[in-house]
Amino acid sequence: MDSLGDTVKKLREENELPLRTVAAFLDIDQALLSKIERGHRKPTREQVVKLASYFKVKENDLLIAWLSDKLVNELEDEKVALKALQVAEEKVKYISKHKKSR
Amino acid sequence: MDSLGDTVKKLREENELPLRTVAAFLDIDQALLSKIERGHRKPTREQVVKLASYFKVKENDLLIAWLSDKLVNELEDEKVALKALQVAEEKVKYISKHKKSR
DNA sequence: CTATTTTTGACAAATTATGTCAAAATATTA
DNA sequence: TAATATTTTGACATAATTTGTCAAAAATAG
Secondary structure (H helix, E strand, O other): OOOHHHHHHHHHHHOOOOHHHHHHHHOOOHHHHHHHHOOOOOOOHHHHHHHHHHHOOOHHHHHHHHHHHHHHHHHOOOOOHHHHHHHHHHHHHHHHHHOOOO | OOOHHHHHHHHHHHOOOOHHHHHHHHOOOHHHHHHHHOOOOOOOHHHHHHHHHHHOOOHHHHHHHHHHHHHHHHHOOOOOHHHHHHHHHHHHHHHHHHOOOO
């Protein structure tokens, strides 16, 4: 049940890299990367993509972790969170079934 | 598979009210309500709550429609949308099982 | 045709997200 | 322990997005 931040921190530590190095690759301040790892800030999509290529892990895996974090975050303390997720799932299925071209 | 906007529009038309009236109750410009009904703008949580009480429908039903719209919107064109929703569901379940007080 | 209602698009104001900096806290190692 | 390197924090600036208004155009009703 890892958040994206946990995953990134693990990857960075496995590779024994300081924040500085990875942050430089992402072209952001190391303070920001620290916050991202601890879940105090949300990275951008581009940053997630860059991280996947940097650590050579599947882009989709990181994107799923990132998106699901965002969804959870959006639902915060809503009591109907689960129901909303289920309805959203139906809607997404419906849309993907009915979408033309786009 | 109705969006919140569709639901609100139906409710308003069933009650044969002009945008003007409902918008006045919400204390917003009617143009904004028009956009909300057509899904071109997202209402705030407070507005959704007000709408539920105005039309005397279950607050939770509108909130679920509103939240699921937001989630779908956030997932937009992501190919991993469904997976992300499923992971988010697991995370929400996990959190609600482990949350203390809050 | 005239009135009313709805929709649209450009714009302003407010809010939230993203990033930096410098200092404080923590960990490492000489 | 002292010195150095790393990480974390919080205040702040900037950028981006959201939320709302206004006025005019389009659509609908009478």
